[in-house]
Amino acid sequence: MFRDWPAVCTERSWIALARSLPPRARRGVLLSLVCLGAGLGIGATQASASPFISSFKPNPQPSSSTVPPNGDQxxxxxxxxxxxxxxxRRGDLLISNFNDSANSQGTGTTIVQIPxxxxxxxxxxxxxxxxDPTKLPGPCPGGVGLTTALAVTRTGFVIVGSLPTSDGTFKTAKAGCLLVLNSRGKVVETISGGPINGPWDMTAxxxxxxxTLFVTNVLxxxxxxxxxxxxxxxxxxxxxxxIPGLRPAVLDEDVIGTGFxxxxxxxAVVVGPTGVALSDDGTLYVADSVNSRIAAIPGAFFRDRAAQNGGQTVFAGAPLNDPLGMTLAPNGDILTANGGDGNIVETSPDGRQVTTVGADQMGGAGVLFGLTVSPHVDGIYFVDDGDNTLRLLEP
Structure with a gap:
């Protein structure tokens, strides 16, 4: 059973103290603790001179279907x-489905787990x-329609975004929420309201x-x-x-980027800021899908004012083409999945175009979304919406 989190605070007075501080002081205390605990280094990001994906073979075959027994797509x-x-299980891949078996957008309810x-x-x-949208432990306006926003912690919490519709169209899209699940797949908390309005993608x-979560919102x-x-x-x-066994709690929330x-x-229901990735120097990169642009928000951990006008431009234009999913390569370069043409693009933090590799042999628009660099393989796992599959781009 999950106990309410305030009981933990009474046992840990330093957390209670942090919550009693004024917002700016509280933010500094909490984020300092996060950075120290996570070992986040604050320094210049140096991208490797050696490209990460240049040797990868294009257009890999499907590794597995992502369709579960209920037919979600x-x-x-x-x-x-x-x-x-x-x-x-360590190394397994979690994948969230946005559509139901009728291919109605914003109605998918499953996360699959593929070794x-x-x-x-x-x-x-x-x-x-x-x-089950009718059995949530808290509010999630509109229900459940699982998005690209997906993260898993080392202690076993899985956090996923919901941007639901009732008929598969943008006309019925609602604000949704972040759903927090335990390591057995049970939803134990919802995070909604305030600045959460159509959580579309996320990094943790x-x-x-x-x-610490960084969440893009598109509604x-x-x-x-x-x-x-x-x-x-x-x-x-x-x-x-x-903390495992306790109900997760939001200690602080701030809008750190506006104007996207x-x-x-x-x-696609909506198009807006999608993938996010955090560099070692604390810069948050954002995939600006509408403008085929990579944006940067410096000092994302500690800033107390929002970066306006969509942040700083790292690069815009071709070969970026509706960039959606985003992650960082081991060399520090930015990897984005093009929704417009089925390519994966490698961009350096200073805006140089490094290389582009075709990931979908059909080259179709809208087939690429999420991608992840697994520490257990030399390659990139990505999902293909065109045929509802998992694929591995590798040398």
């Missing part, structure tokens, strides 16, 4: 499990969690007890102003207390 988020705990090297036929992908910094005035492009997309930073372009889309 449209795999969006993907993350590598860092440590074995509960039902989670590397194992291949499953369509309809047989192992289920880590199937979330995890030290086991404190977890701020998007539906009301459809089909116009509006500069209302945001990046939100949340600090969580996440977003719009409704009949084929």
């Amino acid at each position: 449209n795999p969006y988020g993907i993350v590598t499990v860092p440590r074995s705990v509960g039902s989670l 590397p090297g194992e291949k499953f036929a369509e309809g047989n992908a192992p289920v880590f969690a199937q979330i 910094v995890d030290n086991g007890i404190f977890v 701020n005035d998007t539906v009301a102003t459809s089909p116009k492009v509006v500069p209302e997309g945001t990046v939100v930073r949340l600090t969580l207390l996440a 372009a977003e719009r409704t889309d009949p084929n």
